Amino acid sequence: MTESLADPHLRPSAGPPDVPEGPRDIVILGSTGSIGTQAVDVVLSNPGRFRVTGLSAAGGRVELLAGQAHRLQVRTVAVAREDKVGQLRQALRAEYGPGEPIPEVLAGPDAATELAGSECHTVLNGITGSIGLAPTLAALEAGRMLALANKESLIVGGPLVRALAAPGQIVPVDSEHSALFQALMSGTHSEVRKLLITASGGPFRGRSKAALADVTPKEALAHPTWDMGPVITVNSATLVNKGLEVIEAHLLYGVPFDRIEVVVHPQSAVHSMVEFSDGSTLAQCGPPDMRLPIALGIGWPERVPDAGPVFDWSRAMSWDFFPLDADAFPSVPLAFQVGSAGGTAPAVYNAANEECVEAFLSGRLPFPGIVDTVAAVVEEHGTPRAAALTLDDVLDAENWARERARELATAAAEARA
Incomplete structure (x- = not known):
């Protein structure tokens, strides 16, 4: 068995930063998404335990981002869409009021990556999709603790993440991996x-x-x-x-x-x-509530009291388990299959799927066509195993997979028309 990246037996002091006294400085990437908004709730429910220094978001919900920045009194706000900078500054000024200085604003596709490497103790990566890989690498390279909800970072760039991560530097935030971490x-x-x-x-x-x-x-x-x-x-x-x-x-x-x-x-x-x-x-x-794994991720090695709801054990309940229908x-x-193949195969699987989901939601691909198309792209890609995977290898494989998935989805839509 190879060395564990998320080792619950290793305290953060064994690799990344020591546990600080007083509030822990954290950065939240993807703060306006599902993980990010719940992380903000955890922080606001625990005054004195956490201090958010930076927030990042794609830019689709600038009013929410500005409101978060004001409530948390952050130093820096990052937005991926440069065309949203003016709207974001306007929303910040409305939140902060006249004469009150607004946070520093970073903008562009590399803004979240820059923020991930900024001075803090823990980075919570709640970005959805493989665009979260670069911020993950930046946080690890800067020596930050990484509370990882962006599973695509590992899927598409596993060897790259492994090369940078110290033992115990990553604490998983997915509910399933947080459960494994604890067990x-x-x-x-x-x-x-x-x-x-x-x-x-x-x-x-x-x-x-x-x-x-x-x-x-x-x-x-x-x-x-x-x-x-x-x-x-x-x-x-x-x-x-x-x-x-x-x-x-x-x-x-x-x-x-x-x-x-x-x-x-x-x-x-x-x-x-x-x-x-x-x-x-x-x-x-x-109970199915993400606040508990989020709180464990940003608070590790300490548990955050009352982070999430608990079962009422005075009420009858039953749990079922079934085998997977493959x-x-x-x-x-x-x-x-693609995980065992390694190399760029997982990146192809993930990127093709993201394109196919978009095609399904826009009505260009039937539901079973999502996985059928992904499988076709994976098969066409083959299983090359890169001796030393680079970020360029991953990006090239992703770009090819996205383009090929779009071509196949378009052909399927035309055939159905």
């Missing part, structure tokens, strides 16, 4: 027999492959237990999200793919489990 505290890596990653099954659990042919975007966006952004919600409906989590678990914990399993659990109460060599299985459970949801076995 792994009960044993050594040599005692781990299997990682069991739970999946709600999404809105189409129990449907056959044929029954998924006419699924609409509205249906796919109606997740039964989690409230997430559109891309992640569709990924949960196709179970691509679970496939990405399998690859991420392998990279985070150094567990071989043949010892990682996906289990369908509709209630989303058990977030994942670890089976140990003696036969015991430890599960981490809690025929109806082929995205998971495909993820095992």
